[in-house]
Every structure is written in C-alpha cells, then in structure tokens.
Amino acid sequence: MTPTSDSATATSLPIGSDADLAWVRHQVRQFAAGLGFGLVQQTKIVTAASELARNTLIHGGGGQATITPLTNGSRRGLKLSFMDEGPGIRDVELAMTDGYTTGGGLGLGLSGSRRLVDEFTIDTKPGEGTVVTLVAWTTGVPAGRQGSG
Template sequence: MTPASEPATATSLPIGSDADLAWVRHQVRQFAAEIGFGLVQQTKLVTAASELARNTLLHGGGGQAKIIPLISGPARGLRLSFIDTGPGISDVELAMSDGYSTEGGLGLGLSGAQRLVDELTIDTEPGRGTVVTVVAWATGVPAPRPGSR
C-alpha cells in the first residue's frame, strides 16, 4: 500500500501520565467517529492507540501523540503518530514478535497494534527515540487507490 495522503491539520496531545493515556484514547475515538469509522473499527483503532501510547509512556519516558485526519477523494482515515525521545528500540524485529516484552506483559503491544490497523511503521534508533505511525481507513467508503494519495 502506498503512503497515506498528506493531512490538512494535526492535533498533538502530550503523553506524560496515565491521565494522558485516557485523553488520547478519548480523542482517537472522537476523531474516528467523526470521520465515519464504525464501532468495531473505532474499538480496534482505540485499542491500537492505547497500546502505542502506553509504550510511549513506559518505554520512551513520555512524548506526544499526533492525530491526523486523512482525506483522499471519498476515502477517510486517520494517521496516528506516537513520538518519544527515549532510548529507542534496539531490535525492531524482536520487538514486533508476539510474546516479546521488556516489562513482563503479554508482549502483544506492537504486534497487536499492527494487526488492528491498515499500516504500521516504526522509525527508531537507539539513543534517539522512536516514532510509531499507524494508518487506518474507514470502511464503508472507498479506500484510496494505490498512487492516488
């Protein structure tokens, strides 16, 4: 799939506490509903956002989430970026594998989030931080054609 179309506006939200995680989930759900995501799609996207925001807080020491509405002809979607300046991910392939956890959890954060969205990319470098970006498109409206975004 080609990269999502460029947005007109972005909303940035801080991630520095558990209360911020709740606010990110609320905002993602609100944006998704306004764009036309169905309830199941909203739940999947909010779940992915919750996992990625928690990773930003726990592993990256906090950061920010960016919510970006996407419009490509009749297609509607959201791009969510989770940005931190923490230690980075030394082995992305290992971090993406089911069951891998550095905090004693189930190890389904990154790999689980990937299954819940249409696109997931990770830009990281040890010592520089991490940006995890996901894109999800609302069903019920035509998806953008490759090359049309």
C-alpha cells in the same frame, strides 16, 4: 491518488501520565467517530492507540501523540503518530514478535497494534527515540451497520 492530510487539523497531545493515556484514547475515538469509522473500527484504532501511547509513556519516558485526519478521494482515514526521545528499540524485528516483552506484559502491544490497522511503521534509533505511525481507513460501512446482514 495520494492521501492528503490537513496539518491545520492535526492535533498534538502530550503523553506524560496515565491521565494523558485516557485523554489520547478519548480523542482518537472522537476523531474516528467524526470521520465515520464504525464501532468495530473505532475499537480497533483506539486499542492500537492505547497500546502505543502506553509504550510511549513506559518505554520512551513520555512524549506526544499526533492525530491527523486523512482523505484519499472519497475515503477518509486517521493517521496517528507516537513520538518519544527514549532509548529507542534495539531490535525492531524481535520487538514485533508476539510474546516478546521488556516490561512484563503479554508482549502483544506492537505486534497487536500492527494487526489492528491498515498501515504501520516504526522509525527508531537506539539512544535517540522512536516514532510509531499508523493509519486506518474507514471501510465505508455507515456506523451502526457492522455485523448486520
């Protein structure tokens, strides 16, 4: 079965300041909790969103995030896209290498985000911008039940 999204429920958020980063994190957590993501899953997707939103602001000069709920049969998920019109990523393979950084950080933003979610894609063109899209699916474990048993 092909996952479906409801574009009517997609939410676009601007990324142009540190305050916007906090709002993106808050909104991602709210959507994830509403879809039944457990606390650990929420933390993972919020962490990935935080890293990617910061990259959008710092390296892309700002842009936007889009949050879209997904369904695939009984499974529910969340699709996040981060878009900018910045300089793009010249070498995606290198940028995905742990420890590689152009901004003085730890170099775990892109590669770390990829490990935290189920699906991860980068569409970038030097001089035209970047779109990073990720998808995370609920595990079906009710909230509050992670780590028990």
